[in-house]
Amino acid sequence: xxxTEGKFPLAQHFSDPEQQLDSNKLGMWLFLVTEILxxxxxxCAYIIFRSxxxxxxxxxxxxxxxxxxxxxxxxxxxxxLTAALAIRAAQVNDKAGIKLNIIITILCAVTFMVxxxxxxxxxxxxxxxxxxxxFMGHVxxxxxxxxxxxxxxxxxxxxxxxxxIGIILFSWxxxxxxxxxxxxxxxxxxxxxxxxxxVVDLIWIFLFPLFYLAx
Amino acid sequence: xxETTAAAHxxxxxxxxxxxxxxxxxxxxxxxxxxxxxxxxxKRLGVMYLAAVSFFFFVGGLAALLVxxxxxxxxxxxMDADTYNRFFTVHGAIMVFLVIIPSVPAGLGNFVLPLQLxxxxxxxxxxxxxxxxxxxxxxxxxxxxxxxGGVDTGxxxxxxxxxxxxxxVVMMVAAVFVLGFSSIFTxxxxxxTIHKLRPPGxxxxxxxxxxxxxxxxSIIQVMATPVLAITLLLLIMERxxxxxxxxxxLGGDPxxxxxxxxxxxxxxxxxxxxxxMAVMSDMIAAFTKKRVFGYRFVAFSSxxxxxxxxxVWGHHMFVSGQSELSSMVFSFLTFxxxxxxxxxxxxxxxxxxxxxxxxxxxxxxxxxxxxxFSIGGLTGIFLGTLSxxxxxxxxxxxxxxxxxxxxxxxxxxxxxxxxxxxxKITGKMYFERTGQIAAIMVFIGFNLTFFTQFxxxxxxxxxxxxxxxxxxxxxxxxxxxGAYFLFAGLLLSLxxxxxxxxxxxxxxxxxxxxxTLEWTHTASPPIEHNFHETPHAPAAPxxxxx
Numbered sequence: 001x002x003x004t005e006g007k008f009p010l011a012q013h014f015s016d017p018e019q020q021l022d023s024n025k026l027g028m029w030l031f032l033v034t035e036i037l038x039x040x041x042x043x044c045a046y047i048i049f050r051s052x053x054x055x056x057x058x059x060x061x062x063x064x065x066x067x068x069x070x071x072x073x074x075x076x077x078x079x080x081l082t083a084a085l086a087i088r089a090a091q092v093n094d095k096a097g098i099k100l101n102i103i104i105t106i107l108c109a110v111t112f113m114v115x116x117x118x119x120x121x122x123x124x125x126x127x128x129x130x131x132x133x134x135f136m137g138h139v140x141x142x143x144x145x146x147x148x149x150x151x152x153x154x155x156x157x158x159x160x161x162x163x164x165i166g167i168i169l170f171s172w173x174x175x176x177x178x179x180x181x182x183x184x185x186x187x188x189x190x191x192x193x194x195x196x197x198x199v200v201d202l203i204w205i206f207l208f209p210l211f212y213l214a215x
Numbered sequence: 216x217x218e219t220t221a222a223a224h225x226x227x228x229x230x231x232x233x234x235x236x237x238x239x240x241x242x243x244x245x246x247x248x249x250x251x252x253x254x255x256x257x258k259r260l261g262v263m264y265l266a267a268v269s270f271f272f273f274v275g276g277l278a279a280l281l282v283x284x285x286x287x288x289x290x291x292x293x294m295d296a297d298t299y300n301r302f303f304t305v306h307g308a309i310m311v312f313l314v315i316i317p318s319v320p321a322g323l324g325n326f327v328l329p330l331q332l333x334x335x336x337x338x339x340x341x342x343x344x345x346x347x348x349x350x351x352x353x354x355x356x357x358x359x360x361x362x363x364g365g366v367d368t369g370x371x372x373x374x375x376x377x378x379x380x381x382x383x384v385v386m387m388v389a390a391v392f393v394l395g396f397s398s399i400f401t402x403x404x405x406x407x408t409i410h411k412l413r414p415p416g417x418x419x420x421x422x423x424x425x426x427x428x429x430x431x432x433s434i435i436q437v438m439a440t441p442v443l444a445i446t447l448l449l450l451i452m453e454r455x456x457x458x459x460x461x462x463x464x465l466g467g468d469p470x471x472x473x474x475x476x477x478x479x480x481x482x483x484x485x486x487x488x489x490x491x492m493a494v495m496s497d498m499i500a501a502f503t504k505k506r507v508f509g510y511r512f513v514a515f516s517s518x519x520x521x522x523x524x525x526x527v528w529g530h531h532m533f534v535s536g537q538s539e540l541s542s543m544v545f546s547f548l549t550f551x552x553x554x555x556x557x558x559x560x561x562x563x564x565x566x567x568x569x570x571x572x573x574x575x576x577x578x579x580x581x582x583x584x585x586x587x588f589s590i591g592g593l594t595g596i597f598l599g600t601l602s603x604x605x606x607x608x609x610x611x612x613x614x615x616x617x618x619x620x621x622x623x624x625x626x627x628x629x630x631x632x633x634x635x636x637x638x639k640i641t642g643k644m645y646f647e648r649t650g651q652i653a654a655i656m657v658f659i660g661f662n663l664t665f666f667t668q669f670x671x672x673x674x675x676x677x678x679x680x681x682x683x684x685x686x687x688x689x690x691x692x693x694x695x696x697g698a699y700f701l702f703a704g705l706l707l708s709l710x711x712x713x714x715x716x717x718x719x720x721x722x723x724x725x726x727x728x729x730x731t732l733e734w735t736h737t738a739s740p741p742i743e744h745n746f747h748e749t750p751h752a753p754a755a756p757x758x759x760x761x
Contacts, residue, residue: 013336023338023411030403034441041445132456150458
């Protein structure tokens, strides 16, 4: 199970490769637990306000563009696939494969942000569907609609920040790939980056139906 | 497939005053400001945390003295009402987030954990460095908030006041948000270190109880702090774009904020006490020269506290309007969480029975803890009792309770740990007599200050009040006098330690004859890489000959 081909970059405070691999993986999983708890609070708020204002939430969800949201969902799923394929490419020393898959991952992430920030959100703003006290859309229940849109922008916004962090992370991994640092003897950073990216994707998989689809 | 590490060493003491081949200690290993700013050595980071925590303890303490001085008379004494609100907020926020939470884990824990485990460093040394600078960033932000505009919401930031009042609430809340990351990174580091970096022979049940306590604390840090992060983010958003989650004027629910806030902040108080209890086990063992009684019970009680701590938050909200059923459930669970704490206290006492007890300064702090934490914990049960809490909620009784556990508990243990590990950290011995006198002064001053407040509270004095009924003035005067006496004792205590740096004699490797790895296998102070060879765990956690 321990990598044998290629040079394994053993950090000086670890006694052997297995300890380093295990430690890094446990560390990343712990961090991901904190991310789940972070978003968990927001999902909690969503559940509470949805159960308080079911009619308003139902009306408001129709104002979201489920087609664009759906495209974004597919885009993120593809990016998760390519993130995993990049790991596979490293395992078989396919350096070109690593580069290609990481680039597609980044492009998908950028596409996601563009669809959101260029097509989705401005369209909302034009209609007056803004978070909080800026809300001035023409809806049946404006007093509760602003809470829906507040939560919508907060949750997709925080998620979007995590997507941008993912873009930066994978760019950094791409640079390391060009330097030849990933091969069949060492690919863990790709794996850990992939784990982070899968959690970000997973959060979107919950966000999309709850906001765009749930009627 | 794992290559074996160095040969096992069992039995005798390996700490020497002279290192093999004259290897310098960690303080001398490199020089210059950059070698400290960019250090990844857990020992240097621990020292820097200790310095920062001590500094902010002093600042928060000054704020407390100003609050107590204002309360000398029942009307205005030295400041107006708005300033008073700012000072008690500053005192609480600094003490909770900048002092107590990092004190034992990040200060003492960073230094001791790898040494006691038998590891070269923590699992992620660079993350450790990041954790410290994130702490500093949060500290600067908090100080800025205080200086620019101030915050008068209390450290609990209840809405809708906190979402509508003027002042630097956003900056202060953002500071706490940043500080939370420091806490999370430390917790992550410690969990992975304890799981993965144990040397040969160091199984879970060979670990000293200090490590069990720090481990349990780290679990809470990792799981609870993100909820605080999102709560604070939501509060900022409520202020900035008026989302409408917490402010009833906007369609929100202020009690929802309390649920969110206390879901973190209750486990947070166990982040504060568990490390103190962790230090207690090691001190009691060392100064009674005996294995801790009921080792497994004490170990599991730390985990039990960590788990149960997550399901009692509603006991801060008995009078908030939540349902009677939830209040009853939270009350019952609160009684439950006291049991593991009781287990520890009785096991420590049982450890002392027929032990060879000595009364050096660390032990005086440990004995203070035993007495003061017991009072604090017991009064927590009083407050957890529904019918009683209705009368005592938001009175000085609550203030006295939490000072008994947070200061009488954690800070006493922190000082005890600081004195206990001082020779290891600095290589110097402090002057015992002044250390002991200071510890006694602190104990007396503490009780004068805070026992009085139980009476104030049970007689109806509300907390956070600037002016109060004249009938409470005498008790307030007594409490304030106690505070000044306590402050003098703390000054003497810190002064004793500072004096040792300048004039103290060189410390031996193991002045206490303790049996844990940091004492038996490292020099005082240790070399940069801690051990000359990977140590093997002793036969038992506190391997005294009994």
